């Protein structure tokens with residue numbers, strides 16, 4: 001596959017993992033997942049990880065995957081590439097994994113003395129990618145699909161790992177600029 005096809009496939013396949021964090025920013029608030037509990041001197045996760053943000057983020061990503069399935073024939077036709085559709089297990093796992101990766105990163109941030117909202121370069125940009133790919137590959141295995149290996153070929157994976165941090169930095173800077181986010185990362 002040519003580079004264009006690899007980039008389009010990478011972006012398309014990761015869209016259900018990209019949306020949850022942004023949806024969580026819009027939906028956030030309410031009860032924190034850790035219920036205020038602490039571990040050592042710091043919060044377990046902090047007020048930035050809420051039930052509502054997590055749930056809305058997960059569902060937004062899953063709904064997007066279902067929407068992309070409906071659009072796939074037309075979009076594949078338009079770009080001249082056979083884009084993947086998302087089996088239900090994958091449609092659920094990609095966004096849930098993204099949210100869990102982000103939550104795991106907050107756990108690590110609190111353990112390393114970083115306050116809520118503090119930047120953690122590298123981790124902030126890739127936590128949700130690692131989480132979504134990991135959970136999607138587990139779901140793939142559990143449901144005996146061959147979706148993961150068929151979709152995330154080595155070149156597609158490489159583009160995901162390079163492209164995602166760039167997209168993450170630019171969307172967060174934009175969300176900050178228009179006042180949706182408290183910090184530009």
Ligand code: CTP
Pocket residue numbers: 024025026027028029045046047048049050051052053054099102103106109115116117118185
């Ligand atoms: N958010 C949420 N639930 C999540 C993830 C995010 O409610 N599971 C909302 C919160 O309002 C959060 C905002 O989205 O403040 C931005 O997300 P993020 O940058 O991940 O959280 P931070 O506030 O920076 O907290 P942390 O330092 O723990 O990452």
Ligand code: MG
Pocket residue numbers: 117118183185
């Ligand atoms: Mg943050």
Ligand code: K
Pocket residue numbers: 102105124
């Ligand atoms: K984060």
